[in-house]
Amino acid sequence: MASKVTPAVMRKGFRVLGVAIRTEPVVFAGAVLASAVYGLMTVASAWALGWATEHVVLDAFADGDVADGAAATAVLLIVGVAVLKALGVGGRRILAGVLQFRMQARSRRGVTRQYLRLPLAWHHRHPTGQLLSNANADAEAAWAPLAPLPMAVGVVVMLVTAAVAMVVTDPVLALVGFLIFPAIAVLNLVYQRRLSPLATRAQQLRAEVSEIAHESFDGALVVKTLGREEEETRRFQAKAHELRDANIAVGRVRGLFDPILEALPTLGVLAVLVVGAVRLEQGAIDSGVLVQVAYLFTLLAFPIRALGWVLAELPRSVVGWERVQGVLEATGSMEYGSAEPAAEGPARLEVSGVSYSYGAAGEPVLRGIGFDLPPGRTVALVGPTGSGKSTLVQTLVRLVDPAAGAVRLDGVDLRDVARGGISRAMALVPQQTFLFDDTVRGNITLGLPLPDEDVWAALRLAQADGFVSALPAGLDTKVGERGTTLSGGQRQRVALARAIARRPRLLILDDATSSVDPQVEARILHGLRDSAEAATVVLVAYRMATIALADEIVYMEHGGIVDRGGHDELLGRCAGYRDLVTAYEREEAERAVLEAGSAGVSPDDIEDIEDIEEVPA
Amino acid sequence: MTMLQTVERSALATVRRGLSLTPEFRRGIAGTLALAVVATVGKIIVPIAVQQTIDTGLRNATPDLAYIRGAVAICAVAVLLTALAGYLMNVRLYKATEASLATLRVRGFRHVHDLSVLTQNTERRGAMVSRVTGDVDQISTFMQFGGLMIIVAGGQLVVASVLMLVYSWQLTMLVWACFLPLMVALPRFQRWLSGAYTQVRERTGDMLGAVSESVVGAQVIRAYGVEDRTAERIDAAIGANYAAQSRAQKIVATVFPLTEVVSALAIAGVVLLGVRLGLDGGISQGQLVAFLFLITLFVSPLQVATEVLNDAQNAIAGWRRILGVLETPADVADPGPAGVELPRGPISVRFEGVEFAYPGGKPVLREIDLEIPPRSRIAVVGETGSGKTTFAKLLTRLMDPTAGRVLVDGHDLRDVRFSSLRERIVMVPQDGFLFEGTLAENIRFGRPSATDDEILLGLTELGLADWLEGLPAGLATQVGQRGESLSAGERQLVALARAYLADPDLLLLDEATSAVDPATEVRLARALEGVTRGRTAVSIAHRLSTAEAADEVLVFDRGRVVQRGPHAELVARPGVYADLHASWVSAARS
Incomplete structure (x- = not known):
């Protein structure tokens, strides 16, 4: 739809160009000025050649002698004009580049600043791939017409000058130009209008081919283990052939228009020769003019196409710009208050009536959650997959604001806390570990001026000091993009050390040790409990060892709190909790019954197991 | 790290090996080249027409309009014929290259899946994807633009030089003397440009990495309040990318104008030397004017030369990389039809x-x-x-x-x-x-x-x-x-x-x-x-x-x-x- 050069798209496109011109008026003016010099000098170079032909070449042949003064003037004219033209071309290209690249960089900065400012809820609504292409491909497409724009303006100057020059020299010869050049311009417009949708489609298909290859190679293990190589190849081949056909369609249009666009000015020159000869006969012009006009035609043939290039880029530019604007104009950034939380001592957290849902019409994932977390206590959030634990955790550190209800830190609503205040008081270790493409130290300090002893102490507590000291450069080892050089368990431990190193007043572990061996996990959790740092702790966990560390358990199902209390209490009165945490135990017990039964042991011997089974809900 | 094969071979051998894998391309290539030659010859029609008009049509005080009309008509037909040749050549070229590259893509894709897990895991997924996408695209860009340009632009230089020699060997020498230093310098420019483009690619990669952290790591960045630090890192990466882009642009912007100045020097030289030769009867006035038109045929090939050389270099690198995939043995290989079929059952x-x-x-x-x-x-x-x-x-x-x-x-x-x-x-x-x-x-x-x-x-x-x-x-x-x-x-x-x-x-x-x-x-x-x-x-x-x-x-x-x-x-x-x-x-x- 937007790949066609329609009047509406052109209007929008020119508005986008207007934005760039207003943003970088000086650079744009410089580029246009340079381009105008280039345009004027192109016409002047034809005139200089005509002058040289008339006053040096033809006069010399006529007189049998070379006029030295005229020859010197001709050389000066030709070279002088060329130097000016060269400066114009160079200046135009450099400034056009500056204009384009600056606008791209500006869009990228603006877009990424928004990514950092907009709340996490906004991120949840937009796929990762889309956000990346907004900052990259869209920012690039939006300003792509800026590269040929100054040249196009220069071409307009060139054409006007040429038209005036031709009319002044000979109106009849000028008529040939008035026929040929509009024809080239119109034909080129038709060309770009035909080409633009085809090129867009080819571009789209290229992305799709790449997408299939990416997905297929990412899932290579699945493809291999299920023997799906043939099917995958067919899927890729179908798309590759679509791309081939689309490219050939582009080639057909190019193949048709390029030779015609090249032939037209040549035919123009031939027409000039015929018409010019007639005018010569009539005595209206001399031979120098004929040469000058013919030469001008050969010079103008190519640059005139620049007008088409700008138009061809406009549809893509409009789409890119609108997507970038979509991000820049997104509202709903978090507002901060001015309250500064206390600097030390374990935090008190009160959660009251918290509800939340993803998207406006989505099912609520949290419904009226409320509990108090006194300072220094450890609470475990337990519940089946999808019960809302991770979402609740996000409201606790104000990654999202609840739709209803409030979370209070030391009695202050999180929404009233100053910017940065929450992250100074609390540390969350999320379920999905994220490491930056930085050193181990950088990943732990995140820019805080922490001494190495503190970093090592945190690593020790996270049971990560062993492998970190074995890394080739220790703390200075680069972990690679997303920490790919480390194993899953190692990444989790570095993420844990990051949280511990900040000595948070409230520490939240969202299933943060799931990839760590049970033995190591046990050491980490005991270390945390025994460490002198007094902090309030929230744990999200499945494993009994983790749950057992908690003073209190909050059991959740379907976004609501079902029950809360001590482990033994809940085990006694909450069926869902019991089912979840004793699943393994019960299974084992049942197996024991079966095996015991088959081994001929009487049921009396295993009555304690039956007891567990029959605890009333 | 990678276990993909890289066979050391010269650029020429790489291209030959690459082409041998794409029979669709070689089929009918002679016809396509012949059409390219015809299309190229079309470029000298204007100088010849100008020369004929001036020397024959305008020899006498009153122009010989009939002769001029006749000559122009013949030239016009020639122009249309060369345009037709250009069209046919383009269509054939696109069909042949696209068909052959699609085959290469699919073969590469299949081979990646045939490689053992071990080999697959030594290569970053993205790098493997680009071998069947971007690398192949670079070959196609070269075949449809750069490679074609080498033929067309090279042909243009040859045809123009031949016609120049017919008119005057002295002036031809002069023109070549003007352009030769530039031609010699072009590969150096290309190396700078290629280095600059490599920088741009690397900086763009860094920038995308930094940007993607702000998206993928959104939760951690907020939870730890490191928005400002992340913004600084992104800005630095965007700035470095901008600097690399500007540097590459400056190199391109230097080469183009140079050709203009050199061609002006050649024109001025031809005018000065030409009239003296003409007075001695070495060249007619029409030939001399035609010579000035022929010089413009030197400009465009040199203006695109750095880009073309760069394309060629990228295409060879692309060929090396896709060959690297195809020539890596599938070390855990299917025995094929000769292998054992296991009967069903435990x-x-x-x-x-x-x-x-x-x-x-x-x-x-x-x-x-x-x-x-x-x-x-x-x-x-x-x-x-x-x-x-x-x-x-x-x-x-x-x-x-x-x-x-x-x-x-x-x-x-x-x-x-x-x-x-x-x-x-x-x-x-x-x-x-x-x-x-x-x-x-x-x-x-x-x-x-x-x-x-x-x-x-x-x-x-x-x-x-x-x-x-x-x-x-x-x-x-x-x-x-x-x-x-x-x-x-x-x-x-x-x-x-x-x-x-x-x-x-x-x-x-x-x-x-x-x-x-x-x-x-x-x-x-x-x-x-x-x-x-x-x-x-x-x-x-x-x-x-x-x-x-x-x-x-x-x-x-x-x-x-x-x-x-x-x-x-x-x-x-x-x-x-x-x-x-x-x-x-x-x-x-x-």
Whole structure:
């Protein structure tokens, strides 16, 4: 739809160009000025050649002698004009580049600043791939017409000058130009209008081919283990052939228009020769003019196409710009208050009536959650997959604001806390570990001026000091993009050390040790409990060892709190909790019954197991 | 790091080898080249017409209009003919190149899948993708623009020079003397430009990396309040990218104007020397004027030369990279039709003196001698890095042992046809990778012919019907890119259903349910126990219950099987298993 050069798209496109011109008026003016010099000098170079032909070449042949003064003037004219033209071309290209690249960089900065400012809820609504292409491909497409724009303006100057020059020299010869050049311009417009949708489609298909290859190679293990190589190849081949056909369609249009666009000015020159000869006969012009006009035609043939290039880029530019604007104009950034939380001592957290849902019409994932977390206590959030634990955790550190209800830190609503205040008081270790493409130290300090002893102490507590000291450069080892050089368990431990190193007043572990061996996990959790740092702790966990560390358990199902209390209490009165945490135990017990039964042991011997089974809900 | 082959060969040999892989391109190339020559000759029509008009048509005081009209008419026909040749040449070229490159792409894609897991894992996925996309595109850019330009622009220089020589050898020498230094300097410019473009690519990569951190790491950045620091890093990367782009642009912007100045010098020189030659009768005035037009034919080839050289360099690099894929042997290869077809039915497995070491590394598995009888349920346990996953990969022939052999129903795995092997032995990896599409499409991956009813039945048998009920669109639920709309645990459920539907005789689970909640996992384990009855099942276990349920437990420690036997037996003896068991018990109950 937007790949066609329609009047509406052109209007929008020119508005986008207007934005760039207003943003970088000086650079744009410089580029246009340079381009105008280039345009004027192109016409002047034809005139200089005509002058040289008339006053040096033809006069010399006529007189049998070379006029030295005229020859010197001709050389000066030709070279002088060329130097000016060269400066114009160079200046135009450099400034056009500056204009384009600056606008791209500006869009990228603006877009990424928004990514950092907009709340996490906004991120949840937009796929990762889309956000990346907004900052990259869209920012690039939006300003792509800026590269040929100054040249196009220069071409307009060139054409006007040429038209005036031709009319002044000979109106009849000028008529040939008035026929040929509009024809080239119109034909080129038709060309770009035909080409633009085809090129867009080819571009789209290229992305799709790449997408299939990416997905297929990412899932290579699945493809291999299920023997799906043939099917995958067919899927890729179908798309590759679509791309081939689309490219050939582009080639057909190019193949048709390029030779015609090249032939037209040549035919123009031939027409000039015929018409010019007639005018010569009539005595209206001399031979120098004929040469000058013919030469001008050969010079103008190519640059005139620049007008088409700008138009061809406009549809893509409009789409890119609108997507970038979509991000820049997104509202709903978090507002901060001015309250500064206390600097030390374990935090008190009160959660009251918290509800939340993803998207406006989505099912609520949290419904009226409320509990108090006194300072220094450890609470475990337990519940089946999808019960809302991770979402609740996000409201606790104000990654999202609840739709209803409030979370209070030391009695202050999180929404009233100053910017940065929450992250100074609390540390969350999320379920999905994220490491930056930085050193181990950088990943732990995140820019805080922490001494190495503190970093090592945190690593020790996270049971990560062993492998970190074995890394080739220790703390200075680069972990690679997303920490790919480390194993899953190692990444989790570095993420844990990051949280511990900040000595948070409230520490939240969202299933943060799931990839760590049970033995190591046990050491980490005991270390945390025994460490002198007094902090309030929230744990999200499945494993009994983790749950057992908690003073209190909050059991959740379907976004609501079902029950809360001590482990033994809940085990006694909450069926869902019991089912979840004793699943393994019960299974084992049942197996024991079966095996015991088959081994001929009487049921009396295993009555304690039956007891567990029959605890009333 | 990469294990993909790079054969050292010259640029020419690379191109020749590359072209030999694409027969579609060579077919009819002679005709295309002939058309290109005709199209190129069209460029000298204008200078010839100008010369004829001035020298013959305008020789006398009154122009010979009839002659001029005749000459121009002939030229016009020639122009149209060359335009037609240009059209035909373009269409043929596009068809031939696109067809051949599509073939190359598909061959490369297939070969990547044929490479062993080991080779695949040494290369970043993105790099592998670009070998069948961007690298091939660079070849096509070259064939359709740069390569064509070398022929057309080169032809233009030759044709122009020949015509110049006809008019005057002295002036031809002068023109060449003006342009030659520029031509000599061009490769140097190209090297600068190519270096500058490499910088741009690298800086763009850095920038994209920095930007993607702000998106993928959105949660951590907010939780730790490091927005400002992240913004600074992104700004620095964007700034570096801008600087690299500007630098490349400056190089391009220098070469273009240089050609203008050089051509002006040539024109001025021709005018000065030409009139003197003309006075001596060495050249006519029409020829001299035509000469000035011919000089313009030198300008455009030189203006695009740096870009063309750059294209050529990229294309050769592209060819090297795609050849690198195609020439890397598929080291774990399908024996093909000559291989053994395994009959259906429960599978027995035997490991004989199996050893495995990663290339250049120490053995990670040693002296593995064991037998897995048909219909048995085996649990594999051991600490991280003990060799469990390597064992699984050897059993499913994702890798071949460096010593010894793996036998299935008495046949060496290396002799079994892939089609038969993949049908009978299926592994469920820990990471439940899903393809974008619906849930049904993903489960059907295991058996393309499965109907929706069969899928529903499979899910019910696995005890997952409740879970399916809870999904908004049931089987038609879109799983999103790489399954990101589902939780990690749900992805594992789909992967399991997929493997179950494939109906293998040996099912291998590599911690396949590690991310689901305990209650679901137990339900699933129970269902699996039922559905794997009568099959051979091997589970890499991360939980006590799996080991307890097995007929036999294999205990791995530092690359060896140190203990084996039923759970009850092993747990009673002091050793690796008893220790492991103790830690599991404390984790589960404490």
